[in-house]
Amino acid sequence: MSAIPAPIVAASGVTKRYPGTVALSGVDFAVHAGRVHALIGENGAGKSTLVKILAGVDSPTSGHVVFDGNPVQFGSARDARALGIDMIHQELQLFPDLSIEENLFVGRERRTRWGTIDRAAQRKAAAAVLERLGQRLPLDRPVGSLPLGQQQIVEIARAVVHETRVLMMDEPTSALSASEIPVLFALIRELSVHGVGIVYISHRLEELLAVADSVTVLRDGVVVGHAPRAEASVQWIVQRMTGRDQPAPAVHRELPPGAAILSVRNLHLSATQDRTALRGVTFDVRPGEVLGLYGLMGAGKTELLESIVGLHRETRGNMVFDGGELAGLDVRARIDRGIAMVPEDRQRSGLVPTMNVQQNMTLASVSALAQRGYVAPSREEAVAADWGSRLHLKTPAMTAPIGALSGGNQQKVVIARSVMTRPRVLVLTAAGFEPLKVTVTDLVVGTMQKPFDIDLLLDTVTGCLDAIPAQLAAEEVPLPAASRLN
Numbered sequence: 225m226s227a228i229p230a231p232i233v234a235a236s237g238v239t240k241r242y243p244g245t246v247a248l249s250g251v252d253f254a255v256h257a258g259r260v261h262a263l264i265g266e267n268g269a270g271k272s273t274l275v276k277i278l279a280g281v282d283s284p285t286s287g288h289v290v291f292d293g294n295p296v297q298f299g300s301a302r303d304a305r306a307l308g309i310d311m312i313h314q315e316l317q318l319f320p321d322l323s324i325e326e327n328l329f330v331g332r333e334r335r336t337r338w339g340t341i342d343r344a345a346q347r348k349a350a351a352a353v354l355e356r357l358g359q360r361l362p363l364d365r366p367v368g369s370l371p372l373g374q375q376q377i378v379e380i381a382r383a384v385v386h387e388t389r390v391l392m393m394d395e396p397t398s399a400l401s402a403s404e405i406p407v408l409f410a411l412i413r414e415l416s417v418h419g420v421g422i423v424y425i426s427h428r429l430e431e432l433l434a435v436a437d438s439v440t441v442l443r444d445g446v447v448v449g450h451a452p453r454a455e456a457s458v459q460w461i462v463q464r465m466t467g468r469d470q471p472a473p474a475v476h477r478e479l480p481p482g483a484a485i486l487s488v489r490n491l492h493l494s495a496t497q498d499r500t501a502l503r504g505v506t507f508d509v510r511p512g513e514v515l516g517l518y519g520l521m522g523a524g525k526t527e528l529l530e531s532i533v534g535l536h537r538e539t540r541g542n543m544v545f546d547g548g549e550l551a552g553l554d555v556r557a558r559i560d561r562g563i564a565m566v567p568e569d570r571q572r573s574g575l576v577p578t579m580n581v582q583q584n585m586t587l588a589s590v591s592a593l594a595q596r597g598y599v600a601p602s603r604e605e606a607v608a609a610d611w612g613s614r615l616h617l618k619t620p621a622m623t624a625p626i627g628a629l630s631g632g633n634q635q636k637v638v639i640a641r642s643v644m645t646r647p648r649v650l651v652l653t654a655a656g657f658e659p660l661k662v663t664v665t666d667l668v669v670g671t672m673q674k675p676f677d678i679d680l681l682l683d684t685v686t687g688c689l690d691a692i693p694a695q696l697a698a699e700e701v702p703l704p705a706a707s708r709l710n
Contacts, residue, residue: 230293231256232390232421233278233309238287240273240445242628245620247273248445250287255390255421260412262436262453263425266465267632268618269442271425272314275392278423279311280304305332308389312396314425314631316379320368320572325350327367328382353385356414358407371499371526373400384411391415392423395631397431409435429458441465484508486532486649491541493527500524502531502539509649529651533565534558546648559588562648566639574638575626582608582622585637589644611640 231254240248248270255261255278265271276282278289280298288295291307298304301311318327325343328350334342350363357377361370367378376398383391393412397405412422412435426432432439439456441449441464449456449464462468486509495501502524509515517525531539534555543550545561553561567574575584585608586593593599593607608622615636619629626634642650 231290232292234290235274235278235284236288236290238274238277238284238289240270240277240282241285243620243624245618246445248277248284251442251445251447253278253440253447255423257389257419257421258416259437260416260422260424260435262432262439263423263442264429264432264439264461264465265442267616267636268444268630269465270445271442272394272630273445274442275311275394275423275425278304278390279309279392281311302331305386308387309392310383310386310388310390311392312380312383312394314394314398316375318367318375318379318382321366323364324354324361324367324370324378325363327378328353328385332386349385350381353381356384356411357381358404373404376400377404380408380411384415388415388420390421390423392425394425395427396424397426397428405431429461432461433458443467482511485511485546487542487544488532489542489544491528491531491539491543493524493531493536493539499527499536502527505541529565532649533563533651559645559647562646563651564588564642564645564647564649565651566642575634577627579626580623581612581617581619581626581629581637584626585611585622585640586644588641592645607644608640611644612636615640 234254235251238248238251238253239246251270251274253261253263253274263271263274273282277284280301280303283298289298290296291309296307304310319330322330325346329346334345334349336342347363354361354377357380359374359377359381361374361378367375370378376396377400380393380396396408400408409431412424416422416437424432424435433453433456436453436456438452439450439461440447441461443465449460451460488508489506491502491505493499493502500523505524505528507515517528527536530536532543532550534550534553534557537554545558545563548561550558550561550563576587579587582605586604589607590599593604595603605622611617612619612622617629617636617640618633626637629637639652
């Protein structure tokens with residue numbers, strides 16, 4: 225058996241402390257050339273913290289990073305990129321007002337021999353990398369005008385277009401459609417054949433096992449398992465992630481009889497450059513029901529859900545909620561009626577970066593918490609702490625900056641804020657839901673108990689659904705009645 229070559233980059237005894245919490249404790253982790261290393265763990269396990277340290281985004285409190293056998297100290301991500309280490313972040317690091325081409329090369333522009341930007345070379349390289357990712361996008365189009373899934377592809381392309389020795393991918397498929405994921409996997413295999421070491425983080429265990437050569441499991445900042453892919457089953461991974469030998473039992477609920485709480489009939493929305501048309505969409509949601517909508521990227525899922533919450537006032541058709549027509553009501557009025565949405569892009573639409581964890585969580589419930597126009601700090605703190613406990617939120621303190629939380633825990637704050645408004649219908653997109661896969665049953669079933677019920681409208685098919693309507697397709701016929709799941 226041939227000896228395993230020395231790693232390109234490795235963490236050696238890395239510990240990372242934040243105020244009130246230890247994110248990593250004595251972690252050893254190595255990335256080898258031509259290998260895909262799956263990094264797995266629940267929310268707050270330390271996955272993103274570890275790859276940020278390896279990519280120069282953050283620094284360890286103790287321990288060190290080794291590159292090509294020598295200890296290194298990265299002052300910034302630029303230092304790591306200079307050595308060929310790049311990262312696809314869970315939070316998109318794009319400039320919305322710049323074009324696709326400009327985003328791919330910002331800070332690393334290709335130059336002519338006279339020192340000017342070589343636009344021709346950039347456009348050729350940009351078109352080639354997008355072609356490898358199965359996309360033909362106008363290179364001059366501003367990234368901010370793209371749907372979230374295509375922005376995710378631009379983020380991936382930006383890392384791939386430059387020569388890299390190590391590429392770390394933090395939830396790269398969270399906004400991709402089912403048809404785009406195999407394209408990404410083919411690219412990963414191509415890169416590994418050419419000697420690129422890859423770290424792949426995802427909550428989707430089937431994805432990890434399909435693409436990985438080895439698996440490392442983190443729990444509470446500690447490595448609790450490492451194995452070659454052939455020795456790592458889903459059961460092996462889940463047991464080490466959760467510390468439990470058996471998965472939580474499936475929850476089956478009996479839906480109470482009754483008329484639909486939300487009826488959508490013959491919904492139409494015209495297409496624009498930035499959105500997909502809806503044509504004749506029809507479905508019902510009953511009280512207490514979890515309804516799944518699914519379809520490829522660009523099928524109209526986002527447009528449909530945004531129409532329900534009032535973001536597209538020009539939508540035509542009938543939407544009846546709790547016996548009343550929604551036409552003419554703006555977003556605020558629909559929230560007051562009991563419709564809430566968890567946005568798919570928490571950074572742009574879900575969080576206020578200057579507010580702390582508690583303030584972000586209670587932002588939409590201030591009027592409900594107020595008594596005679598005053599919100600008692602103790603009452604606000606108690607309500608936020610209760611929801612933090614329900615969603616297993618990991619935070620140094622409720623008054624900590626929202627940026628101190630991991631991506632999955634930030635998403636829990638956004639979800640808690642929507643649920644705290646006591647909605648009758650909660651609209652939740654796949655990208656908003658993805659970080660909570662492990663606690664999905666607790667979230668769905670737990671929040672639909674008394675003192676209020678929630679009808680959960682998802683744009684993805686998960687294991688907690690009660691009904692699945694037909695697949696959405698762009699500019700397609702009305703949806704037939706949802707099929708009930710046993």
